[in-house]
Amino acid sequence: MHCESHSDNSQTEAIAKLISDYPEIVSANAPLNELTTFKIGGPAKLLASVTNPDNAKMFLQFANEHALPAVCIGGGSNLIIDDKGFNGIVLKMDIDLFEVSGSTVTVGSGMVFDTLIAKTLDSGLTGLEFASGIPGSCGGAVIGNAGCFGHEISEFVKSVTVMNGLGEIQVIDKNGMQFSYRDSVLKNNPLVLLSIELLLEEGDLEQACQTRKDKIELRRVKHPVEAPCAGSYFKNLEPEIPGERRRAAGELLDKAGALEMSVGGASVYRKHANIIINSGNATCADVLQLADKMQQAVKDKFGVQLIPEVRHLEWNGGNLVINS
Ligand SMILES: Cc1cc2nc3c(=O)[nH]c(=O)nc-3n(C[C@H](O)[C@H](O)[C@H](O)COP(=O)(O)OP(=O)(O)OC[C@H]3O[C@@H](n4cnc5c(N)ncnc54)[C@H](O)[C@@H]3O)c2cc1C
Structure with a gap:
């Protein structure tokens, strides 16, 4: 009992x-x-x-x-x-705050990132259109420095407002955010991101709206629509020569045979070896086991250790409470 x-x-x-x-x-x-x-x-x-x-x-x-x-x-x-x-x-x-002052936009961390992109274009401001169609919130995008097609959200961040576990508010400027590839100082810090200040451009609006349409269409073709997923599972690799493009993790996974892999209800997306899909009642355990298998196959074939981009929230995880 x-x-x-x-x-x-x-x-x-x-x-x-x-x-x-x-x-x-x-x-x-x-x-x-x-x-x-x-x-x-x-x-x-x-x-x-x-x-x-x-x-x-x-x-x-x-x-x-x-x-x-x-x-x-x-x-x-x-x-x-x-x-x-x-x-x-x-x-x-x-x-989901949204305020515009000149080219500066202040947005609440909970606003859907793609809604922000649409709203900034509606306000005559350009810059973020490259990221059209990235799912998730503005907070998640800034914390993980979301990016694609050679650009990252950090290019537009002026500062962020955060709260610590004691409820104290502080402002962190762009330098303090220590942005790098899919990373920022907030990723492993016990802080709640409340809002973000962005500096956008008054560029060619027609061109920006066309780019938005093109990127959304590209994603519709490239990403799974038939099954749930969390985008790319692993980070791309450091470039061999500094300054060059990162090597796609999907390329190594493909060569290591990942496209054929599955565990329980989780399988590798047939059109993209770096995407795991929930192909039918997948459990978290299925996904983690499949990810291990993919990681091991790349390690065995190329001697390279892939690093997950998707974050695992564990039963007793969480990072905001000071005294637990
Ligand atoms: C189909 C698909 C395509 C994708 N394409 C891309 C792409 O092209 N480029 C790219 O970079 N990513 C891509 N992603 C991944 C994902 O969309 C991004 O990483 C996104 O920015 C995550 O935002 P989110 O709000 O969903 O974060 P969540 O998944 O909710 O959280 C991510 C992390 O941030 C923390 N967090 C979130 N909000 C806050 C907050 N306000 N304060 C403190 N901590 C917080 C969480 O604790 C967690 O650790 C894709 C995903 C999918 C499903």
């Missing part, structure tokens, strides 16, 4: 009170699979929608007081969530 300890009891009571105080934005035992593009993962102990800095602070304080792990998610398009789910509080970033 399981006996709940005193602290289990007080946590359960506190959770019940939080839900009754904020029924519209907090839920318990909340399925996370539908919040990811992989459509995989168990429930979160608590799921809270963050719509402004004040409720971000309140949820962080709650997590700290009750020793609950906490983590942010945006569009869930770069995540594989554990089959057991997440043993803490997931902060779903829903801050």
Whole structure:
């Protein structure tokens, strides 16, 4: 028989009170699979929608007081969530502020990145159109320095506003963000990204709208539409000569026979060896095992260690709580 300890009891009571105080934005035992593009993962102990800095602070304080792990998610398009789910509080970033002043745009981290691109073009500002069709939120795009076709979001970032686990707000400028390929200082720091200030251009709007159309069409042809996925699973490789283009991980995976691989409900997308698809009730364990197999095949054939781009959110993971 399981006996709940005193602290289990007080946590359960506190959770019940939080839900009754904020029924519209907090839920318990909340399925996370539908919040990811992989459509995989168990429930979160608590799921809270963050719509402004004040409720971000309140949820962080709650997590700290009750020793609950906490983590942010945006569009869930770069995540594989554990089959057991997440043993803490997931902060779903829903801050969707949008303000334009001259060529400077301030955007909430929860706005869908592609919506931002459309809105900036509607406001007569160009620059971001290269990224049209990248799924996920603005926060996720900035944290992972999303990019494609030779450009990255970092080219347009002026500064970001973040909150630490104690609820304190700070501004980090572009240099402080230490952007590099699919990386920034925020990737492994316990900070909630609240909003982003971008410096855009007043370029050729007609050309930019055409580029947007072309990129969306290109993605429609290149990426799986028939099955859920999280985009490229592994990062591309460092260039052999500095300054040259990165070598595509998909090329090595293809040569190592990955296109034929599958584990359970997870398989490699037949048109792109660096994409794992959920081809039918895949579990997180299936995906991780398949990724190991792909990584091993490339290691055996080329002696190269591929590094996952997709992040695994573990049952007891989370990175925002200071005292847990
Ligand atoms: C079909 C497809 C195509 C893709 N094409 C590309 C591409 O061309 N280029 C590219 O770079 N990526 C691509 N991706 C990957 C993905 O879309 C990007 O990495 C995206 O920017 C992730 O944003 P997200 O909001 O979904 O992040 P999530 O998956 O929700 O989160 C990613 C990480 O950021 C953290 N995080 C998210 N928001 C916050 C926040 N506000 N504060 C603190 N931490 C936060 C999470 O904890 C997690 O660690 C593709 C994915 C798919 C499915």
